[in-house]
Amino acid sequence: MASIRLREINTLSEEYEFMEDLTKGLFFVVKRCSNKKTTKEFAAKIIHLTKLSAREFNRLQREVKICLKLNHPNIVRLHHTSNENGLCFLFFELVPGGDVFKVLVANDYYTEPEACFAIKQVLEAVQYFHNLNIIHRDLKPENLLTLTKSPDSIIKVSDFSLAVETDGNVFGNFGLVGTLAYMAPEIVKKEKYGKPVDIWCCGVILYLLLVGYPPFWEENKEQLINKIKIADFEFQLPEWNFISDAAKELIRMMLTIDPHKRVTSSAALNHKWIVNNANIV
Template sequence: SIIINLNISKASFSEVVLAEEKRTQKLVAIKCIPKKALEGKETSIENEIAVLHKIKHANIVSLEEIFESKSHLYLVMQLVSGGELFDRIIEKGFYTEKDASKLIQQILDAVKYLHDMGIVHRDLKPENLLYYSMDEDSKIMISDFGLSKIEGSGSVMSTACGTPGYVAPEVLAQKPYSKAVDCWSIGVIAYILLCGYPPFYDENDAKLFEQILKAEYEFDSPYWDDISDSAKDFILHLMEKDPNVRYTCDQALQHPWIAEDTALDKNIHESVSAQIKKNFAKSKWKQAFNATAVVRHMRRLQLGCPQNVESGADPLSNCTYRCHPTSRV
């Protein structure tokens, strides 16, 4: 599964193109999945669609429609055009604990909604958090439900999955786990938002897993010297080794760092952005389309139809959307 991003993206078995609804000229992202590539992966994509069909939340990228042709499956997704979380933080000149608290509150609201519906995301990480628009006060959106699981929809969750630095200890221990794994990941994200580096790191995966299994992390000086005790307490409750003691989304939303006024207003931008650049530099950032540039580009062009999607007529030509062939990367 791939992140539905403002960037027109490509994955091992699917790609995303920018498209326009003919009637309203509203821009959307269409995830194009060749059926040949789905052989053996049908369960994964069916699971993602089942999850997406169930959810409607202001901070979650929505599935608008599904189309099918002989050779392809097309998922019409809400377009989020504000870019990645880290990029936005780096671009800011001013960034505080309060900003981080507001971001985490939105994530908690969305994940609480998922959990209330019996859905566990299982792959929460900064790369899956995208801004809805380029507006200064844009909301944050959760994307990529490729690893999501509906509780009670089969076996007990015990499959080790997710992204190593963000997975909870019980996942690595290959024990049965629950929605508490998402709360751990939110704790890791909150930690990174306040210092710019991950709580667990080692070039050697075995050593990294050992750190996570023991829940061994520090609030290192000088990076945490100006961070409030309330923020540290919040993280400690989410990055709690025992999933039975770990805060739920409900409890986290009631913590003073989220619900009250304990998040500090001090500007921590210089230190945090320097650490993000050092620890999360990705070549794909440089290669990715800038959101506004893509939108402007699409507006300037005479929008055509996809080419070479399959032989014969364009499968989307009779539907409500039109795509541009150059909108692929």
């Protein structure tokens, strides 16, 4: 993406100081910025509206609509939006620590109390937006931002660009979207799906946090899809000998093939492993 020049954002440049790029996409850039009067910092996502297709523009509108509804300590807050000179500005809460994936790479794995503290925060966010009839559809470590670079950091769920609103607990034809290694069986089977797909993602994340590698992985895409369809994962490698049975039980409950039998966020938060470990960190 071409860099966005300050002359393109004249009016907003009078109100905000735009600093370094935090990340870039094909048609957007995220910059750190600060309000010149209050010094409050934000992560400003700046999108070239003229370069978006009609479908991409509709998705952006949906993302903004959803994000403006969200106000939870474990979800990145969208404070306000603005449009200028064909650019859309989304001023998100700045979360400076990085993301769970980077923390995991630096530490190899999370201890059980650390993993519990992390997944509990994610489940609390999921419970909150599920109660608002929102499905994230792309929960993964890269979309879990951290305040610090430590495994015991506060976590904030980000990137609702693929999120959809649903009619309660009704399943719908929402399409094949997400990140394959985290997709639930009903998505890869191209069946109707609903809120339980986010719980499946949480199960994959929890597995990954505890041992440092995912439950489903194949270089060949079709083989990976086949593994996901039948929930072909195991706890047999040596490192799982050091993981409690309660943790394994919760993972199985999250990675249940039948979405109607998959544990809910509320039930997961009341699982003995969460209850017994959550306050140890």
